[in-house]
Amino acid sequence: MGNLTESEVIIGVPGPDRTIQDSVNEASKSALKIAVGHLNFHYGPRQVLFDISLEIPDRKITALIGPSGCGKSTFLRTLNRMHETVNGTRAEGEVLLDGQDIFAIDVVRLRRRVGMVFQKSNPFPKSIFENVAYGLKINRMANRSAIAEIVEKSLRRAALWDEVKDHLHKSAYSLSGGQQQRLCIARALAVDPEVLLLDEPCSALDPVATAKIEDLLLDLVSSCTIVIVTHNMQQAARVADYTGFFLLGKLIEFNKTDVIFKNPAQKETEDYITGRFG
Amino acid sequence: MNFRRFTALLASVVAIVLVVIVVFLAAYAWPAVRLNGFHFLIDNSWNLGRQYGTPITVHGQEILPGAHYGILFLIAGTLLSTAIALAIAVPVGVGAALFLAEGVPPIMRSWLSFFVELLAAIPSVVFGLWGYVVVIPFLGHHLFPFMIKWLGFIPFFGGTPGSGYGLLTSGLVLTLMIVPLITATLRDALVSQPASLREAAVALGASRFETMWTVLMPAVRRVLIGSSILATGRALGETMAVLMVSGNALNILPNNIYQPISTMASFIVSQLDSAMQDPTGMAVRSLAEVALVLCLISIMVNGLARVLLYYEGRQAARIA
Ligand SMILES: Nc1ncnc2c1ncn2[C@@H]1O[C@H](COP(=O)(O)OP(=O)(O)OP(=O)(O)O)[C@@H](O)[C@H]1O
Ligand SMILES: [Mg+2]
Secondary structure (H helix, E strand, O other), X not given: OOOOOHHHOOOOOOOOOXXXXXXXXXXXXXXXXXXXXXXXXXXXXXXXXXXXXXXXXXXXXXXXXXXXXXXXXXXHHHHOOHHHHOXXXXXXXXXXXXXXXXXXXXXXXXXXXXXXXXXXXOOOOOEHHHHHHHHHHHOOOOOHHHHHHHHHHHHHHOOOHHHHOXXXXXXXXXXXXXXXXXXXXXXXXXXXXXXXXXXXXXXXXXXXXXXXXXXXXXXXXXXXXXXXXXXXXXXXXXXXXXEEXXXXXXXXXXXXXXXXXXXXXXXXXXXXHOOOOO | OOHHHHHHHHHHHHHHHHHHHHHHHHHHHHHHHHHHOOHHHHOOOEEOOOOOOXXXXXXXXXXXXXXXXXXXXXHHXXXXXXXXXXXXXXXXXXXXXXXXXXXXXHHHHHHHHHHXXXXXXXXXXXXXXXXHHHHHHHHHHHHHHHHHHHHOOOOOOOOOOOOOOOHHHHXXXXXXXXXXXXXXXXXXXXXXXXXHHHHHHHXXXXXXXXXXHHHHHHHOXXXXXXXXXXXXXXXXXXXXXXXXXXXXXOXXXXXXXXXXXXXXXXXXXXXXXXXXXXXXXXXXXXXXXHHHHHHHHHHHHHHHHHHHXXXXXXXXXXXX
16 A cells, blocks of 8 residues: 555566566656655654655646545645744655655755645735746846746746736736636746645635646646645546545555545545545 | 714824924024024034123024024934934844844744843933943943954044044944834734745745745835834934933034034933023024924934835835
């Protein structure tokens, strides 16, 4: 449980001197973006994650579901070490990004590679342009035309460009809630992250704005790995390739979304997705 | 009477009192304004005249022979000491506020903040006395000679150290009084910024310092301007503390930062006694004119603040 089983990874073509098993290993390696091994997490004396092991595949959408308080946000925030901004937190275990220990990488570089979008949209009190350019500026990028180019590209990737291109210098607060959230996605995309973490990005949005963001994620996944926490089971079913079910700080089941929703292995998962609790 | 009317009445009482005070001051000072003319602002000569001489009539006003009133040195002393205080207090206040809001563990934070607020509540005469007893000997004997030796090549930093009373000392005592004001206000504004702003910056790879400097400070810029203006008002009008450390210069402009000065507010206090001896009353009226000028400067500073905040507000509406 937790690891991808052999049948679920794309199997490479075996060459003359390679066994099928080699190809499987290779394929599963190259298709793997983040590997979490035996992760335990504590807020002060209180443990909230228990021995989580999970492999997040590259350029796929992975959804994390589970009842409130089960540790989804905590898990997500560990992936780019946002938990370190909270005093008294402790994460034990292994988190590998492309095989590299994230706790050994410079945290600023890590957060550039692993971007994050929050539940409540949180644009800076700056212009739309400045919001998207922020990550570039703090990374010492000074070339104005290059910045403008990336800002445009990021806004296009976030499907926001057409709506804001005529007033880039207006306040970000002049946008609607859904637009603000897409702005936050554009801001995260501007530094070209390899992984995008989203913590219930649609929970404050209406169905139309939610649909836009879901479409956007399906577009983005060709170029970046996406991990999304959601309370909305239909959303997970609609967008996610893989789904993990958390309960009381434990990862109960992780598998292809189809399997989780149609044929879950664990009774708890079934109870949850059929709405029997949570 | 309903609540709105009641508050409207209170507000108009405040406005009326303000206008009455200024009008009264202007009316009382009017003979002095007529006598002194524009030279009041550009001459360096405050002279009460011969007290036992026979009053003479100049421009239709009765004054003592030899009396002349010009307060350029007071205007200079007031503006320069306030400028020094602001130049030091704004960066220090910003640094202290950032430190209190972001840099210390929460338990220490509330204690330190409490002390800062206490500091803001200390009566100014206490600062003055402390400056008189502790700061001045130290400055006069140690810091000023040291500064002259190493920084003397900078204009206005060279010269003789004097006794420790003077422009820089006044500026430093004023600094101590207004730093807590700026720090406390700014810290409150910083702390009340939503945590989600910080998270947004940190998640983009911003360091703690970058988060403060590029996200939090711009968000509280208006508060910084506002609190600096309040602090300016306090420094311009400060009386006792400056009186005790300024050296009470008369009729001279400082030509370096160590020399004695006087400020308008402290001069009014220190001269009131002698001015009362003037049988023509013109000396007291001229002091009232000093007060009037001080009032006008303060009103101008506040006006400037309005303009700045308005401009900043428009920019904020457009950009931020
Ligand atoms: N800063 C914190 N300090 C102490 N405990 C915390 C903190 N943040 C979260 N917790 C606790 O950790 C547990 C997991 O919280 P987390 O926010 O990860 O849950 P979640 O699955 O994201 O819930 P939700 O669906 O409501 O967002 C909860 O029991 C919560 O009380
Ligand atoms: Mg959560």
